Amino acid sequence: MKVTKHKKARKYMSFYMNNFGFREPLLVIVDGTFANAAYKIRLQIEDQLKKYFQCELKLIVTACIITETESIGGPLVPVCQLLKKFLVHKCGHEKRPISGMACIRAMTKTCNYIVATQDRDLQEWILSRAGIPLFYLHNNQVPTLVQPSDASVKAAAKKLHSRVHVREVDEKTLINLKRKEGLVSESQTQPKRRKKVKNPNPLSCKKSKKKKNVTSSHEIPGVQSQSIETRKRKRIKLPKHVIEQHFKAGGVEGTV
Ligand SMILES: [Zn+2]
Structure with missing residues (x-):
């Protein structure tokens, strides 16, 4: 006992x-x-x-x-x-x-x-x-x-809650101070912004496609085909020796 x-x-x-x-x-x-x-x-x-x-x-x-x-x-x-x-x-x-x-x-x-x-x-x-x-x-x-007593227990719980809150506030002020002193960059303190850059708004992509269609409908068919061809040409990767031969043969005047 x-x-x-x-x-x-x-x-x-x-x-x-x-x-x-x-x-x-x-x-x-x-x-x-x-x-x-x-x-x-x-x-x-x-x-x-x-x-x-x-x-x-x-x-x-x-x-x-x-x-x-x-x-x-x-x-x-x-x-x-x-x-x-x-x-x-x-x-x-x-x-x-x-x-x-x-x-x-x-x-x-x-x-x-x-x-x-x-x-x-x-x-x-x-x-x-x-x-x-x-x-x-x-x-x-x-x-x-x-x-x-209940009064003591409740008061202790309140104190604990306020201590946690103070810790949170301290962390925020610490980050702000570090930012002012240049010890921490914006990207380090705000990691959420990176995510936005990684994931572009899908709606904006759709709009750009629509724009292409709209402009193509107003363009002259011949001009449109030329632009597509030039795009295709750009994508073709020719070996170096082929390009060299082409220029030696006077291909500067013409196109591929
Ligand atoms: Zn007294």
């Missing part, structure tokens, strides 16, 4: 790494609800998460998350102490702290975080967004990285 879990975690994280730019060490932002659930089962968060993801990671909190947990007090005092052990990232709300959920929403817009939360509302919001991995304790017990 553990092996399949790790495989899934790796598979899901490689999806986020390939499509949304996640890098090691992974940054896991932990809210009060997750820290509370982990504290209840005495989960060694950092150790367990490193084993789960099988890579280096950092646990992150913000001043807003700590302040929110502190304000509840009572049973959450040890949870708050646990949170304070993590790295505190500046969120920009230090002077006027906001709710943990609102703070995490803002943080995920500017940086790639895995969000560890048991808050159902925050979980739903994360799944409606693209590129935010959701981590939680299933049944408040089992560490689980949620499969990438």
Whole structure:
């Protein structure tokens, strides 16, 4: 069971790494609800998460998350102490702290975080967004990285499509640049034109035949026959020695 879990975690994280730019060490932002659930089962968060993801990671909190947990007090005092052990990232709300959920929403817009939360509302919001991995304790017990949401999968497909389009555009601009620099000739860049030259329009050939017929009908029969004869003569290939003999015999005056 553990092996399949790790495989899934790796598979899901490689999806986020390939499509949304996640890098090691992974940054896991932990809210009060997750820290509370982990504290209840005495989960060694950092150790367990490193084993789960099988890579280096950092646990992150913000001043807003700590302040929110502190304000509840009572049973959450040890949870708050646990949170304070993590790295505190500046969120920009230090002077006027906001709710943990609102703070995490803002943080995920500017940086790639895995969000560890048991808050159902925050979980739903994360799944409606693209590129935010959701981590939680299933049944408040089992560490689980949620499969990438439909929103994430769709966004990844869009990105892939745009990458292919950019490649096509790059190729066109590259060809244009080469043309300007004289590195590529027109014939190299436009091979289709060659085909046109190879295959002349058959209709044009027919027209030329018709023209010949039309002109021949108007010509005098004698002149026409002469022109045909001259054509035939041109096609006859006489041996060199015959031509030489003919010219020696004074054939210059007459015709063959
Ligand atoms: Zn904040």
